[in-house]
Amino acid sequence: MRGVIMYGPGDVHVVDREDPKIIEPTDAIIRLTATCICGSDLWPYRGIEPVDHTPMGHEYVGVVEEIGADVKTVKPGDFVIGSFVISDNTCEICRAGFQSKCIHAEFVAQTVGTQAEKARIPHADGTLVATPGHPDEDLVPALLAASDVLGTGWYAADAAQAGPGKTVAVVGDGAVGLMAILAARELGAERIIAMSRHPERQKLARYYGATDIVEERGEEGIARIRDLTDGYGAHSVVEAVGTQESFMQAVGATRGGGHMGYVGVNYDVQIPGIQLFFAGIHLLGGPAPVRRFLPDLIDRIWNRTIDPGRVFDLTLPLDQAAEGYKAMNERRAIKTLLTL
Numbered sequence: 001m002r003g004v005i006m007y008g009p010g011d012v013h014v015v016d017r018e019d020p021k022i023i024e025p026t027d028a029i030i031r032l033t034a035t036c037i038c039g040s041d042l043w044p045y046r047g048i049e050p051v052d053h054t055p056m057g058h059e060y061v062g063v064v065e066e067i068g069a070d071v072k073t074v075k076p077g078d079f080v081i082g083s084f085v086i087s088d089n090t091c092e093i094c095r096a097g098f099q100s101k102c103i104h105a106e107f108v109a110q111t112v113g114t115q116a117e118k119a120r121i122p123h124a125d126g127t128l129v130a131t132p133g134h135p136d137e138d139l140v141p142a143l144l145a146a147s148d149v150l151g152t153g154w155y156a157a158d159a160a161q162a163g164p165g166k167t168v169a170v171v172g173d174g175a176v177g178l179m180a181i182l183a184a185r186e187l188g189a190e191r192i193i194a195m196s197r198h199p200e201r202q203k204l205a206r207y208y209g210a211t212d213i214v215e216e217r218g219e220e221g222i223a224r225i226r227d228l229t230d231g232y233g234a235h236s237v238v239e240a241v242g243t244q245e246s247f248m249q250a251v252g253a254t255r256g257g258g259h260m261g262y263v264g265v266n267y268d269v270q271i272p273g274i275q276l277f278f279a280g281i282h283l284l285g286g287p288a289p290v291r292r293f294l295p296d297l298i299d300r301i302w303n304r305t306i307d308p309g310r311v312f313d314l315t316l317p318l319d320q321a322a323e324g325y326k327a328m329n330e331r332r333a334i335k336t337l338l339t340l
């Protein structure tokens with residue numbers, strides 16, 4: 001099969017990879033219908049995360065080709081979506097709704113690499129969810145978004161307790177930030193403030209439900225949020241970038257007793273303890289337990305209540321993956337969909 005291998009930082013190749021096979025009785029083999037490039041794939045691309053001939057990709061939708069002897073909830077021919085973290089969905093942590101921290105958790109990015117024609121998905125019963133049937137072609141991008149960016153944005157909005165009567169501020173206008181805006185709207189937030197200075201992304205933020213745009217960053221950005229909320233700060237803040245400035249901007253924009261959901265992968269962030277202490281806020285974040293939200297998200301997409309597929313603003317065949325990485329790295333594209 002063909003698949004993406006990153007040889008080193010900035011060095012993306014589409015090469016022949018060995019076809020995956022069933023190894024454990026709980027595995028499934030899927031044939032990908034579509035896959036995509038994630039903002040977090042840019043960390044190894046930029047040399048921030050180690051990379052050496054690594055199979056890439058962790059978002060996926062496709063059709064089950066083969067299942068192991070113990071797989072019960074999906075069968076060959078099913079159209080399925082899975083989370084970017086493998087989970088058994090039965091352990092105590094999974095049952096508490098934190099499947100990304102499952103005792104059997106594995107990152108699809110590190111072990112599988114779904115920017116490929118096929119993938120072996122371990123713990124298929126606990127990881128994959130079948131759709132009610134084969135989707136219309138125009139629903140495929142939306143379903144693919146549920147695999148990570150929509151699920152992650154939704155988790156962030158949920159962690160920030162976005163809901164009726166709440167003012168939600170979203171730091172970050174990448175795909176996850178935009179999906180957090182959509183989630184906040186669906187969860188009934190009264191006011192949604194997008195922090196963005198990119199005109200095209202501001203437009204998309206408004207499409208997904210932003211009521212206000214704040215272009216200022218850092219201390220000025222915090223001051224603007226305070227101005228817009230009678231000095232209080234937002235009830236709910238989503239951090240979807242993962243830099244020092246964006247993280248502290250999110251902390252500062254959250255009102256005392258408010259909730260912050262942080263889902264930006266934050267390699268170099270140092271959180272000053274004393275600032276966090278005096279902020280007096282709730283914090284919840286980390287890799288999103290997408291599996292918790294998948295059935296509900298699939299339902300909303302299937303019924304065409306939500307349209308997360310618009311975050312894909314570049315579509316390329318798998319063989320042109322290198323250009324997809326380049327476009328995202330240069331911020332010419334929000335998110336690249338790869339067709340097979």
Ligand SMILES: [Zn+2]
Nearest residue numbers: 089091094102
């Ligand atoms: Zn588990």
